[in-house]
Amino acid sequence: MKGIFKILGLLFGLFxxxxxxxxxNSKWFNYFIDFAPNPYRYGDVFYYSSLPKYxxxxxxxxxxxxxxxxxxxxxxxVIGDSYFRDFDSCSFNVQNYNFIHWDNVPxxxxxxxxNDINILIIETTERYxxxxxxxxxxxxxxxxxxxxxxxxxxxxxxxxxxxxxxxxEPFISLKSLKAQIYLNLFDKVDGRVSKPDIYNNVxxxxxxxxxxxYSAYYNISDTYIxxxxxxxxxxxxxxxxxxxxxxxxxxxxxxVGLNKYYKKNYNYVANRIMQDKKLxxxxxxxxxxxxxxxxxAYYYNDSHWNRTGQxxxxxxxxxxxxxxxxx
Amino acid sequence: MYFPQLVAGPxxxxxxxxxxxxxxxxxxYDNFLNGIFxxxxxxxxxxxxxxxxxxxxDNVFNNLNSANGLETIIATFFFSIQIYCDxxxxxxxxxxxxxxxxxxLMENFNLPYFSKSIGxxxxxxxxxxxxxxxxxxxxxxxxxxxxxxxxxxxxxIVFSLxxxxxxxxWNFIIWGLLHGIVLIFEKSTRLHNNLKFNKITKIxxxxxxxxxxxxxxxxxxxxxxxxxxxxxxxIKLTDTYLLCFNNIEFxxxxxxxxxxxxxxxxxxxxxxxxxxxxxxxTIFFVICSYLFGEFYSKQFIYFQF
Numbered sequence: 318m319k320g321i322f323k324i325l326g327l328l329f330g331l332f333x334x335x336x337x338x339x340x341x342n343s344k345w346f347n348y349f350i351d352f353a354p355n356p357y358r359y360g361d362v363f364y365y366s367s368l369p370k371y372x373x374x375x376x377x378x379x380x381x382x383x384x385x386x387x388x389x390x391x392x393x394x395v396i397g398d399s400y401f402r403d404f405d406s407c408s409f410n411v412q413n414y415n416f417i418h419w420d421n422v423p424x425x426x427x428x429x430x431x432n433d434i435n436i437l438i439i440e441t442t443e444r445y446x447x448x449x450x451x452x453x454x455x456x457x458x459x460x461x462x463x464x465x466x467x468x469x470x471x472x473x474x475x476x477x478x479x480x481x482x483x484x485x486e487p488f489i490s491l492k493s494l495k496a497q498i499y500l501n502l503f504d505k506v507d508g509r510v511s512k513p514d515i516y517n518n519v520x521x522x523x524x525x526x527x528x529x530x531y532s533a534y535y536n537i538s539d540t541y542i543x544x545x546x547x548x549x550x551x552x553x554x555x556x557x558x559x560x561x562x563x564x565x566x567x568x569x570x571x572x573v574g575l576n577k578y579y580k581k582n583y584n585y586v587a588n589r590i591m592q593d594k595k596l597x598x599x600x601x602x603x604x605x606x607x608x609x610x611x612x613x614a615y616y617y618n619d620s621h622w623n624r625t626g627q628x629x630x631x632x633x634x635x636x637x638x639x640x641x642x643x644x
Numbered sequence: 645m646y647f648p649q650l651v652a653g654p655x656x657x658x659x660x661x662x663x664x665x666x667x668x669x670x671x672x673y674d675n676f677l678n679g680i681f682x683x684x685x686x687x688x689x690x691x692x693x694x695x696x697x698x699x700x701x702d703n704v705f706n707n708l709n710s711a712n713g714l715e716t717i718i719a720t721f722f723f724s725i726q727i728y729c730d731x732x733x734x735x736x737x738x739x740x741x742x743x744x745x746x747x748x749l750m751e752n753f754n755l756p757y758f759s760k761s762i763g764x765x766x767x768x769x770x771x772x773x774x775x776x777x778x779x780x781x782x783x784x785x786x787x788x789x790x791x792x793x794x795x796x797x798x799x800x801i802v803f804s805l806x807x808x809x810x811x812x813x814w815n816f817i818i819w820g821l822l823h824g825i826v827l828i829f830e831k832s833t834r835l836h837n838n839l840k841f842n843k844i845t846k847i848x849x850x851x852x853x854x855x856x857x858x859x860x861x862x863x864x865x866x867x868x869x870x871x872x873x874x875x876x877x878x879i880k881l882t883d884t885y886l887l888c889f890n891n892i893e894f895x896x897x898x899x900x901x902x903x904x905x906x907x908x909x910x911x912x913x914x915x916x917x918x919x920x921x922x923x924x925x926t927i928f929f930v931i932c933s934y935l936f937g938e939f940y941s942k943q944f945i946y947f948q949f
Binding site: 491503 | 889890892893896934935936
């Protein structure tokens with residue numbers, strides 16, 4: 318019996334050393350991420366809140382609509398964010414597809430072929446639209462872009478350790494138990510999410526906190542919107558001068574903005590920018606698209622759009638692309 | 645260099661530590677289980693009690709302008725418990741970790757808040773530092789054997805340096821001096837013997853003074869210290885007190901404090917002999933530490949000194 322305990326103790330010790338080594342070495346940690354399950358597989362709202370009620374596996378993975386690449390000379394470039402994590406070249410009816418994450422917007426795009434139809438879609442989630450678009454000197458002369466389609470992880474050692482340990486069962490259940498106890502007894506939830514309200518919804522705190530510029534309820538003046546529109550118009554000119562034939566802006570609204578129960582004091586930033594008469598850039602008005610549909614375009618356990626939202630958006634965009642291809 | 649106690653003590657003397665490090669160490673199950681148990685108690689004290697209290701105290705001491713009298717008094721009381729659980733929790737972890745590898749470190753706390761006088765308090769709080777100051781400063785200065793005024797001078801020197809050791813801030817020096825002055829008063833009037841109060845009253849009086857002195861220790865600067873006293877003086881019956889807690893968490897916090905005092909008083913220095921009990925208690929403390937712990941990267945208070 319003692320022998321078994323010795324071996325178990327030794328194995329446990331080695332396991333601990335391994336975990337600590339991986340969490341303190343960035344290179345090893347990056348290898349680990351490649352094999353580890355995605356921590357957001359149950360949604361970011363669940364990831365932050367850990368409340369068991371919101372634990373549900375997301376329908377994720379590359380969302381393909383086209384088996385073959387189109388022969389339509391369309392070169393589509395997207396500057397976007399995590400809303401595009403399920404999209405790939407097979408999601409669009411185009412010949413070439415390039416995705417650039419907002420964190421890696423290049424100094425220049427010098428691969429544009431003037432014989433192609435060069436289309437750029439600038440996509441941003443509404444909560445980040447204000448700081449992303451207000452000084453949107455998107456692309457200037459210089460270097461080549463990088464293609465990014467994975468979640469960048471930039472964590473300190475403690476966060477890495479937590480990432481490794483809490484990404485698996487039974488720890489996730491234990492975390493959920495703690496979250497449930499804290500909510501029921503102490504009326505507290507993780508600082509990154511709002512408390513469940515009477516409709517049992519949980520949102521990212523930055524979206525509901527009225528003091529945050531990312532909030533859907535932050536008071537945005539018309540002057541601020543004018544500045545954004547002006548900045549977008551400058552970008553539009555500049556981007557067209559480097560070879561883009563068509564440029565579209567698509568701001569994906571916060572889910573609260575589309576929910577009738579949360580519309581009071583909503584700042585309608587996405588719609589205000591996209592419907593501004595002075596805006597010269599063409600738009601893919603996601604707010605209108607989702608608002609006119611009876612379908613629910615968002616996950617309840619994640620701040621992103623669900624497959625329905627993706628289908629609504631992709632169908633609309635591909636219609637536009639098809640028309641441009643025919644021209 | 646010996647890492648487990650390096651950052652915040654206990655401050656071991658070479659004569660206690662070096663011979664242990666040089667001698668051959670054998671793995672011992674009882675030492676291992678006792679060490680793990682002691683560490684789990686330390687973690688519990690730190691993350692469940694100290695860091696929970698820190699939510700309240702930080703809220704008050706970092707926003708003194710908006711805190712009311714009752715909140716300030718509660719925060720002062722909470723800080724006394726917070727600093728004890730934070731520091732003794734670290735000590736428990738250091739002692740436990742050492743025990744696992746067969747090294748015995750000295751105890752650093754012995755129910756300090758049950759002291760009946762300030763003199764006794766310093767024999768029970770941060771024992772390794774107090775005894776270091778006594779052996780390497782107070783006694784070389786002449787200790788108790790010199791004249792009355794020299795003793796007073798020695799005490800003042802020792803306690804001012806003790807305050808200064810915590811940081812180059814007037815608050816720490818005043819904190820040290822306050823303790824020194826009360827100790828001189830106790831010694832010169834033989835207050836401990838002359839007071840006709842019962843044991844519990846003496847404990848409460850000592851605890852109240854220690855609480856008062858911690859204000860200087862916790863406040864960010866002298867202005868904040870004055871503001872703290874101003875807040876306390878302006879206490880009203882209508883003052884609210886919950887701040888970042890709801891009623892249940894507030895009661896839970898008080899129950900934790902009461903539980904801490906009772907458990908430490910009843911089981912101080914008593915060993916758990918049954919291995920099964922040790923394992924069960926360790927698992928209990930680990931699970932409770934996780935379920936009720938506050939994990940927001942709050943470092944140990946004494947790491948900064």
